[in-house]
Amino acid sequence: MSPKPLSAILKKLIRRLYLNDFPCGNGPWRPTKDDPDGIEKESIDDLLYLLRCPQSPWRHEDVSWSPQASELRELAVLEPSRLNTDFIHNYFTTLIIRGRDVLDIDSGLLKFSKLEELILSVNLISEIPTENLPSTLKVLELRANRLSSLSGLTNRPPPQLQYLSLASNSLGSHKDICHLTGRHWPQLVCLDLSDCEFQDQRSLLTALKTLPRLRTLLLKGNPFTLAPAYPGFTVDSLPQLLCLDASWISSSETCRFRGLAKMDDLIKDVASVTVSLSWLRGIPDPLMIVDKKAKFPVITYRYFISYQFLSNTSDNQGDDSESKLEAASHVTEDESISSDLQPNIERQASILDTRVSAVSTNETICEAAHLSQYTTSKLTWSDYMNLSYTLTHTVSSLGDLKRFFNQGLCLNLEEEKILSWPAAAEDVSLVKPSLTSKGKKGKKEEQVKSAPTKAKPKDKKSKCAPGLVEDPPIRRALASAQVLLQSLVQGSQRVSVVCDLRPLNADSELEVTQTQKDLERKLNGDKKEEDKKPKPGEGRSAAQRNSTTLKGKRKDTRKPDVDDPTSLSVLVQQEPVTVELCVELEKWKTASEARLITPAQNV
Numbered sequence: 233m234s235p236k237p238l239s240a241i242l243k244k245l246i247r248r249l250y251l252n253d254f255p256c257g258n259g260p261w262r263p264t265k266d267d268p269d270g271i272e273k274e275s276i277d278d279l280l281y282l283l284r285c286p287q288s289p290w291r292h293e294d295v296s297w298s299p300q301a302s303e304l305r306e307l308a309v310l311e312p313s314r315l316n317t318d319f320i321h322n323y324f325t326t327l328i329i330r331g332r333d334v335l336d337i338d339s340g341l342l343k344f345s346k347l348e349e350l351i352l353s354v355n356l357i358s359e360i361p362t363e364n365l366p367s368t369l370k371v372l373e374l375r376a377n378r379l380s381s382l383s384g385l386t387n388r389p390p391p392q393l394q395y396l397s398l399a400s401n402s403l404g405s406h407k408d409i410c411h412l413t414g415r416h417w418p419q420l421v422c423l424d425l426s427d428c429e430f431q432d433q434r435s436l437l438t439a440l441k442t443l444p445r446l447r448t449l450l451l452k453g454n455p456f457t458l459a460p461a462y463p464g465f466t467v468d469s470l471p472q473l474l475c476l477d478a479s480w481i482s483s484s485e486t487c488r489f490r491g492l493a494k495m496d497d498l499i500k501d502v503a504s505v506t507v508s509l510s511w512l513r514g515i516p517d518p519l520m521i522v523d524k525k526a527k528f529p530v531i532t533y534r535y536f537i538s539y540q541f542l543s544n545t546s547d548n549q550g551d552d553s554e555s556k557l558e559a560a561s562h563v564t565e566d567e568s569i570s571s572d573l574q575p576n577i578e579r580q581a582s583i584l585d586t587r588v589s590a591v592s593t594n595e596t597i598c599e600a601a602h603l604s605q606y607t608t609s610k611l612t613w614s615d616y617m618n619l620s621y622t623l624t625h626t627v628s629s630l631g632d633l634k635r636f637f638n639q640g641l642c643l644n645l646e647e648e649k650i651l652s653w654p655a656a657a658e659d660v661s662l663v664k665p666s667l668t669s670k671g672k673k674g675k676k677e678e679q680v681k682s683a684p685t686k687a688k689p690k691d692k693k694s695k696c697a698p699g700l701v702e703d704p705p706i707r708r709a710l711a712s713a714q715v716l717l718q719s720l721v722q723g724s725q726r727v728s729v730v731c732d733l734r735p736l737n738a739d740s741e742l743e744v745t746q747t748q749k750d751l752e753r754k755l756n757g758d759k760k761e762e763d764k765k766p767k768p769g770e771g772r773s774a775a776q777r778n779s780t781t782l783k784g785k786r787k788d789t790r791k792p793d794v795d796d797p798t799s800l801s802v803l804v805q806q807e808p809v810t811v812e813l814c815v816e817l818e819k820w821k822t823a824s825e826a827r828l829i830t831p832a833q834n835v
Contacts, residue, residue, distance in 0.1 A: 344366060426450040464488070505816070
């Protein structure tokens, strides 16, 4: 549908009522006094039945754009002679034109001289010329249009207007606030400013105080409603209000917020958002895919949750979480150590070069989006990880915070893998402290004494631990989840959810598949070797062999075998990885609670 003026759309809708076509109008189907005897025509009741019958094709014509549309069609059956152009225009008191690509309000609307209610939501209107609005208008709804200024609406506003909806428009400047005063709207009872871009709460309420008859106000979805002072400051500043954001204001609520309007020094348009991550579970054991017979490298895995949040004026950290803006010192799996042994220093240098380029790219993205990276503490693997993460973000840019909540919070599950290698001779000499001659002598004696016990089995890792050198950590993102936070913009104070983290790519699945193939080859090779060896049951009777076979089949299926690739697949493809998240906005529940705020908190 191409954009058109309002009068052109109304003309088309009226034409589609077919007021002069059957069964309406003065056609040959209507009985008259001059009809000769014996000619049968439709009675008036039959014609009305054709309009009202549920099976009638005329009943399904679109008349939802005005309650008077269906009435006018019946009137065209009862008294068609009264229907002239002026009568039709003056008959309408309500026009509901939603989502019809109305481009502007032209002077043709003035023909509807008795119009009281005009609904123009979800259209393309960018300006409101009030000279084209009928003076009889009492309800005007302009929700979800393209309004960016109220200057045109207040030139000659309808004097009897009682309801005005400007919701979901790009309004919020100080000039717009100046047009919302009692001088322009003396009869206004209900005002809808929800989902706009107003950020200065005090200036807006100062203007709204001048509306003498204002009783109902909708403000949710504006950036300033994210501040702790809302809704208490609004309730106390506008004592004449009866309903705020579609909720009745109770007397107890009025008492709780009494006196808050006088605390100007505490009313700041700054939001305080607390992000909490309680636990993480469902990660498959990474050691299930590690070759335990290989001595080196010694592999250590750690896991953590990362997310991005708006750059803060201050961060108040709780518990022992290491949440801060990180210079992302990570490398990818593709940059891991090659299988052939090469000098450790060369490996570190090559990885460091790639790491620096990754850091610069990450920082550029964060600066462009005004976001900072935050992470939980890095924990070693367990089926249930207690994150105990709590961080309070203080954000002064409420408009950016509103857009951030509408886009949602992205949680990333990341894995950090550290490879440890035996140190070279020069590395060991640098790490170990120099010994005195006496110490060296004692050292030699200890070595001589310990020589006989050399054959005793020892833990290989503990034996090599003092001589291991760690590579830079290798990080990769395993899974992510997008958490919707629009409800915080629409008035909710808290979002608490258990998120399912979905894998970002198939790298982990490919790694598990490759490991399964390796295990299968290994098992097949071991099986061939076992076949060559004499079987322990060859010298026994058939009954004994069958008994042994049955015992072997009675395995505990609840404990999968690590060396069995089938059971490994069961372990990896278990229930999804989940994390518990809570995002909470600080809200003052009483005026006394606001008084307890320290100057350090009042940013």
